[in-house]
Amino acid sequence: xxxxxxxxxxxxxxxxALALTACGSSTEAEAPAAAPASAAATxxxxxxxxxxxxxxxxxxAMKVAHNVTLPGFNRVNPxxxxxxxxxxxxxxxxxxxxxxxxxxxxxxxxxxxxxxVLHGDRTILFTDGTGEVNSFNPADLAAGKPQGRQYxxxxxxxxxxxxxxxxxxxxxxxxxxSRPGAIALDKDGKEIARSTECPGVHxxxxxxxxxxxxxxxxxxxxxxxxxxxxxxxxxAYSAVGTQAGTDASPVLLGDYKVDPDAERxxxxxxxxxxxxxxxxxxxxxxxxxxxxxRSLARGPQGEGLILGTDGKLHVIDVAAGKITSxxxxxxAWKEPMDWQEPRPALFVRDSQAYVTEPATKKVHQVNLAxxxxxxxxxxxxxxxxxxxxxxxx
Numbered sequence: 001x002x003x004x005x006x007x008x009x010x011x012x013x014x015x016x017a018l019a020l021t022a023c024g025s026s027t028e029a030e031a032p033a034a035a036p037a038s039a040a041a042t043x044x045x046x047x048x049x050x051x052x053x054x055x056x057x058x059x060x061a062m063k064v065a066h067n068v069t070l071p072g073f074n075r076v077n078p079x080x081x082x083x084x085x086x087x088x089x090x091x092x093x094x095x096x097x098x099x100x101x102x103x104x105x106x107x108x109x110x111x112x113x114x115x116x117v118l119h120g121d122r123t124i125l126f127t128d129g130t131g132e133v134n135s136f137n138p139a140d141l142a143a144g145k146p147q148g149r150q151y152x153x154x155x156x157x158x159x160x161x162x163x164x165x166x167x168x169x170x171x172x173x174x175x176x177x178s179r180p181g182a183i184a185l186d187k188d189g190k191e192i193a194r195s196t197e198c199p200g201v202h203x204x205x206x207x208x209x210x211x212x213x214x215x216x217x218x219x220x221x222x223x224x225x226x227x228x229x230x231x232x233x234x235x236a237y238s239a240v241g242t243q244a245g246t247d248a249s250p251v252l253l254g255d256y257k258v259d260p261d262a263e264r265x266x267x268x269x270x271x272x273x274x275x276x277x278x279x280x281x282x283x284x285x286x287x288x289x290x291x292x293x294r295s296l297a298r299g300p301q302g303e304g305l306i307l308g309t310d311g312k313l314h315v316i317d318v319a320a321g322k323i324t325s326x327x328x329x330x331x332a333w334k335e336p337m338d339w340q341e342p343r344p345a346l347f348v349r350d351s352q353a354y355v356t357e358p359a360t361k362k363v364h365q366v367n368l369a370x371x372x373x374x375x376x377x378x379x380x381x382x383x384x385x386x387x388x389x390x391x392x393x
Contacts, residue, residue, distance in 0.1 A: 045098035066101025080138025205245030248302030
């Protein structure tokens with residue numbers, strides 16, 4: 001499974017809860033708001049943000065292990081090891097120790113901490129407000145702040161970066177007003193490739209063979225074999241932003257939006273980008289079903305996963321380009337206009353999926369081999385974003 005997660009910039013939190021229908025029956029474990037901190041490792045750590053803090057779940061027992069108080073709107077991503085989660089706070093990137101249930105001293109200060117990308121043995125942080133890129137080996141987190149690689153873009157922007165096994169770094173180009181493409185740097189920081197054929201560049205995913213996909217307003221920009229290659233969408237506006245990739249497949253799973261004038265488009269189709277064939281296929285969701293940017297993931301066999309507004313987890317055969325299964329998990333829901341507001345969100349690790357249900361304050365565990373909900377926990381606060389460590393204990 002490719003070590004890859006993407007998130008956007010941090011900002012203030014809207015507090016309104018969603019009006020969603022309740023989910024179906026499942027095995028449920030009622031949990032207290034917090035448990036005593038312990039040096040012992042939390043099994044299968046899962047981190048869930050809420051207004052004013054972060055819950056750390058024992059993802060095996062489906063119970064709250066820690067409740068970390070942290071004001072403001074915070075975002076969570078895997079740090080790349082089996083213990084740490086990156087938290088995007090108002091002050092910058094900070095590390096959360098899921099075993100101790102507390103924030104560590106390791107931080108990367110800067111305004112508007114944005115995308116966190118994991119690939120190979122590198123974790124890459126992009127700070128939107130400064131244009132700073134920090135890349136490090138997450139194994140070094142156990143000894144404190146890693147000695148990593150730094151880069152700074154010409155101008156700050158909402159960007160993303162990824163580092164490949166040979167040290168090549170792909171970094172977006174842009175300003176606060178415009179984001180036209182990306183550059184590639186070698187391990188010594190020398191520019192080796194550039195493309196401005198990706199208007200509105202946003203988001204990143206890595207496919208089999210270390211092919212990088214960057215989302216554009218008119219398709220996808222690939223970096224493969226040392227060069228940039230454009231894969232255009234069917235229409236002038238064929239926007240791809242959020243993507244999910246895996247080492248198990250040359251096909252990237254992406255969102256797909258077609259209305260440039262929409263204040264908030266509720267997409268009813270998704271994209272499959274074949275990085276080998278350099279083609280983009282559009283697949284419809286079931287009638288009346290859309291999804292949000294927190295809905296996409298990949299399963300252990302490379303299958304695509306999309307959490308739909310019908311409350312089902314849809315399984316996609318990315319090679320065949322079709323939905324093969326649809327598993328009920330939560331109640332039907334509607335994406336809020338404000339991207340910061342809670343809505344059902346998906347986190348996948350190995351053969352387990354974890355799905356939040358803000359309407360009931362629940363988090364559900366789904367076995368990806370059977371499609372069954374195997375456990376649930378009820379929280380004291382409304383869950384928002386969900387992530388976890390790269391691997392389970």
